[in-house]
Amino acid sequence: MAVPVDALATIRDRVGEAAVILGTAGAVVSGLAGWGVSCAVFLVVSVVGEPFMPRRGDIVERLLRVGQLGSSVRVALRFSAVMALVLNQGDASTLASLVLIGYVLFALMAAVTGIAMHRVRYRRNLPVETRNIDTSSLLIPDPPSRLIRGKINENFFVPMLLVLVPACIASDTIWPTVTGGAIAFVLACLPLTLALLADRRTAGLLDNDAVLDVVRDFLAEHEPEVLLYFADSSPSIYQVNMWLSTIERLERRAMIVMRSRRALVKIGATSLPVLCVPSTVNLISLDFAAARAALYVGNNGPNLHLLRLPHLKSAFIGHGDSDKNASVNPYAKVYDELWTAGPAGRDRWRLADVGIDDADIVEVGRPQLHHLAMHDADGGPIPTLLYAPTWEGWNLTQEYGSVAFQGLALVRAVLDSPVPVRLIYKPHPLTGRRDPRVRDVHQQIIALIDADNHARGLTNRPTYEPPDIDALHAFADAAQRTRHSGEPGYQLSAIEAQTRTVAAQKAYLASLDPQAHLVAEGPGPDLFAYFGAADFLVTDISSVLSDFQVTDKPYAVCNTTTNTEKQFIENVPAAAAGIVIGPDGERLDEVIAVASRVAADTYVDARQHMRTYLLGDRRVPAQQRFADAVDALVARAGERAAKHSDPPGGPV
Template identity: 40%
Template sequence: MPSAGLSPRRFTQLAALLSIFVLFTAQIVSALLPNVPVLIAASAAGLALDTYLQYRNPGLLALLGKVRFDVTVRQLLRDMLVLVGLLRIDGIDAASEQAPLLVAVCAFYALHFACQAAAVLVRRTRTLPIVTRNIDASALHLTAAPPRILARRQGHRLLTFSIPTTVGLLLTAATADGYWGGIGVGVALALVGGGTVYLGTWLLPKKRAKSEQKVTQWVDKWLADYRPTVGMYFSGGTTSAYQANMWLSTLSSISSTDTRPLIVLRERFMVQKIDATDVPIICFPKVSTMFSLENSTLKMMLHPANAAKTSQVLRIPTIKHAFINHGESDKLSSCNPYAKAYDEVWVAGPAARERYALAEVGVEDKDIVEVGRPQLAPIRPYAGPPTGPYTTVLYAPTWEGWDGNPGNTSVVLAGENIVRQLLADDGVRLLYKPHPMTGSVDPRAGAANSRIMAMIREANAKRSGSRPDAEAAAELVRRSAELDQLTKTAFRPGADEMERMLLQGTPRGDREAAIAEATLAWDKAYWASFPEWEHQIITDARPAIFACFNQADLLISDVSSVVSDWLSSEKPYAVANTSGMPEEAFRTGFPTVSAGAILTPSADGVPALLESVRHPEKDLFTAARAELKEHLLGPSDPPSSARFSAAVSALCTAADERRVRMESRLSSELPSPREEAAEETAQDPHEAEETAVG
């Protein structure tokens, strides 16, 4: 039984590691005695356990690699111990049987290392200098990747190809006949040798990636044919893709004959992190290749986030740059001094303009453009108090941030109290959607998040009632399959970067509309698949935060862009104050909270908050929310989409005007050939006279 404080999963992992060492110990002792039955059992069990863990839990075996006991060392030790055992078993001739087996085993490992060297070369030759998506790359003659077990899975390859060797040697130990060991090692040699030769065919010119020069030329030609005008530039870590994904629908909506969008990435892995879209995607891992954009028709670049590599694209003088951010809040990160590096800073409404003025970070008012938040269109407006038996509350706290400010997230100091108060009300249905980065910096936030989830599961266990029929669950499965087919490209497990680029070369053209329709159908099926009384913990990408908005009657959150987005619905909301500031100072310092209730860390105000939601006449912030909405997000007329498109057109025009000025200036500074000839003549009059006399 696992001890208290040790989870079953951790106990199983420790037991597996201990079993590996126990089996090695048994193999050593049985080889020296010798004890043939134990040697056979320990050797076979060790290989079986190692192979199983290699396929099912490779992360656990990675711990052994950290102490230099990796898969190659383990399997080599396993084989050598069997050979040592054969030396001590009567009836097996060392010269005629064991020596050839030893040589054959050494040859097997030599071929294994040769195969590994070939795998490294293949991976390098298939690494493209530029990666694309939604772009026809047939001109590059891309090919499928080699089998994963040969090219990328060294441990899997070694253990799988070692099975015949181990079986043959153990049969030799059991029968004292070297014939079986010879057959086993022969089969293993054929497998690894044939695999190495087959893998080597990927080093031939037809299967190799084109050179950087040829790929760059191909990209330049594609850019000249496509003639992009508006790009979205993004660089970030593995968990930051949502910052770009929230702008995909807006970027797609501006696509037209005159406005052709493009997504520019810098990290290879990010190509697959971007959600389904028909917008062409180009990833420039190196700065040298990225400057193909300088000679393109690209006029402006949108930036949803600041990153270390952003400065590299800002060096391209032919492109105008606008910072659009990935959300607006009252946090200092929404007024980063880096923003002054852009030509313009696009914000939702007057509040952000005022925020930059107060922050004094160098962003001038003339460079700020109010465009609203066009991606908020799916959020439904307030339709009155809840009419059913349950009030749906969305608790969506943000993460802890990098600066250690206790006011960043309510999860640590107030989260459990808020959830406890909500769960105490039998008329509440809770939707808990924590930020995906919760606990990534402060372990306390991760621990509190886990306890909150446990509280919700426990509360669900105490509730009962009718559940949707099987048809509702089946409908969700159907809708999930339909949406996955639209949003995900099916890659085989061994697909590499080049193969994925080959499969994602041609966009559908109508994907955006199809995905929007399928997403709405999926959302409807998702909520219908749960009983109305059941609390939900939502940590997956679907349903999205806006879908949760449309289900909720009340939002409880922190100072974050979630509050600004929620205000577009004009529904009631509350913000947790864990900063230690008095309420008046908190409201003054963070304007986004001025039209909502403030919760202290003890969350004592939750019952009164719920009462105001159920009885709108007790809601003191109705008018304030409407006023704050316009202050934060700008006017409803013209709509945000129109204002955003107008801002795009204006900045593109500014880029065109700059190009005209630069071309005019260069043409005036560089003399024409006729003028050059006249200057040469004027500078050497004696030569002209001699020519005339002659």
């Protein structure tokens, strides 16, 4: 069986840490004891281990840094070990002086290289990063050589050994050390020269004003009418990605405005122009005068930086439609309109009584779900139950996840079903992040599924091969990605990327053994792909429940509260069209009976009504309803613009 990539990376990190720590310690001890060969061997081991040391975030690396044993200190310890060894040999003042001179030279060269590379990185960290915008006038140069992109000290490890090892082994003469030092000096000049050339090449090219001028010229020429605004961090980038194809289908000029560099790295393929403006000052300096509508996917404080523009009409479009209490955040009062999928969302706001006017709510359907039809698959020989629970939430008031409540009982019921039922377990990516108890149960569920597959000899699982839809991932830095993404035809559209992704996901699911249970974690098909593969869904209070309505397939909802089933349905109307699994596993037998096709599905008519209630009238395609809502919002902004003359940039 192949070793997982993550496991190999962990082994590599641990071996690197052991080599560095033990090698450095061994070199110091050997130097103090006067053991020349031993000192040389330990030096080589410690230096060879350095490139395999994990980057920031690893606990051992963090402890070394906190203990003032970072890379530079370790270099000093290695030279000190050799100095101690040389001085132990008696009259070796000349050799000791050479070693000391070598250390000073290497330290100075590393310092100059580091300063030059810091300046290069600072300049290439553009004040505004873009996608699909022509930045050729900036003359963005190629990134520095790979040789000098990593930790600066790594460039001097081999030259360092050319000085230290001869001094250890041939401490009775200076010539091996002199020869090695000369070669080392020449080698060390290479990264220094490359860094200085890179520093000179970027000087004066990527200044703040030049980049902002290019963006201003683009805004003046392109005149975007619709802005999709995202002010959250990279883990929440899915909130933008789910809307990309929908926004691309609009007949109006649209663009994405973001605030996080790390989030930009993870944005999906799109043909839309994208601006990433981390600085509030820079954002305020840009003129969005042509824009009329701003769409917000999340409730974040920095939303204010765009909401402040009076000529823009705002709409909160969210990133899912569910009965979670976060769906009725009072913050939403800052927007001109709140867009929801169907009547259920309107009722949700009314019942929450948080000051939202019913006239400001617009039903637009769920246009992101149009591609679910592409995932439709013929049922396999064994019915498939998809268990897609949510996570435990940031606090107890948002604890909707069923993993720690009904999770184990459900999985055991499926595995022990007298009529075979295939299980796909698709946990939320954040499962167990807040509550260790949930994490433990999650691991138990995975162990049960793996054990069942192993007992039946179903252990061979193909590897998911995602389509190559990101042409920018191979580039070294933000400046290079900005440059290349502006070249014509370089980026795939979200629509084309979606088509390729669906094809790859369907091929992967078709390659799986239809009898094997599946834990759908890590890289692999998205949730919508598993909707197509499933015959029955078990889920929690989340947008998964609302989105699944479009499949017209049966489902069950986990009640993790102390409420009765009737009370639960009153709070979670979507549960009325499915089986409600009680806190102690009540009605699990009914779930298995329907999922295994032993019992009839009695909720067909109820689901038809629920689909309309949750997702809106299906007679008008959701994409058209969304586009109509955008047009209406733009028209409202146009009416205001005809009455008022706002200063450029809006109020500060």
